[in-house]
Amino acid sequence: MTCYTRWVYHGRPASGPPQPGETTPKPRAKATRIIPAFCGHGHRLNAANLRYTPAGVRYCRACRYVTEKTYTERRFTYRHQGHDVIPTRDGRRYCRTCTRGDHDVDEMVVERTASGDRPARVTAAELETAVVQLRLYGLTYELIAARTGCSLRHAWWICERNGLTQQRGAGRGLSREQQAA
Known part of the structure; x- marks a missing residue:
């Protein structure tokens, strides 16, 4: 029995489709690669930290997190340069200039x-x-x-x-002792 798809793949040679056994066998799968214990930055590559992209490329989850965080920080700094930026309780930064307009x-x-x-x-x-x-x-x-x-x-x-309030008695030239009396 001949293989029609291989004959088409090879450009339909005049000799006709190849006979069974005449074609070269499929290449064998590559040997399995050993996954290292640590990534290039020293993070352990275990089941919780090792991830794969849809293309099958492996990556370290901790390194990806650090990279995304530094990118986000750089972008925030660039977008809010010269603005009134304050830290929030949970450590994030908050731009009051953009929020207030x-x-x-x-x-x-x-x-x-x-x-x-x-x-x-x-x-x-x-x-x-x-x-x-x-x-x-x-x-x-x-x-x-x-x-x-x-x-x-x-x-x-x-x-x-904005620091424009005054306590009672302040600004009248009275000392604290005079105000208390």
Whole structure:
């Protein structure tokens, strides 16, 4: 019996399809490769740490984790360069500039908010800028809250976060002993 597919594979030679046994046998499978005990960075390659790609290439899971983490850190640093970045409780970094929208403050919205004509859409950064601006003018929290359309507590909180609050008696020239009396 002849093999038609091999005859087609070889370009349909005029001699016809090869007779059984005339073709070379399939190459034998390569010898199994021994998996090393450790990766190049010293991590143990056991069942929990050794993984394979869909193409069959093995890799160290710990090395992949380190590589992805450094890549993510580099990308975060590049994207938030010059921003107000603070650490969170779990150790991650948090960009307050992007969250509040500090990089995209519209000065006209700030001026309208500070004058008492608050637009329908005001970002947190624009509201904060208007509150700080009014506090620096010397207005009280009640007036700031009335002009900007936020609550009294929110106006105070923004000023507290930016270091614009004063304790009672501070700024009047009284020492702590005089304030206590």
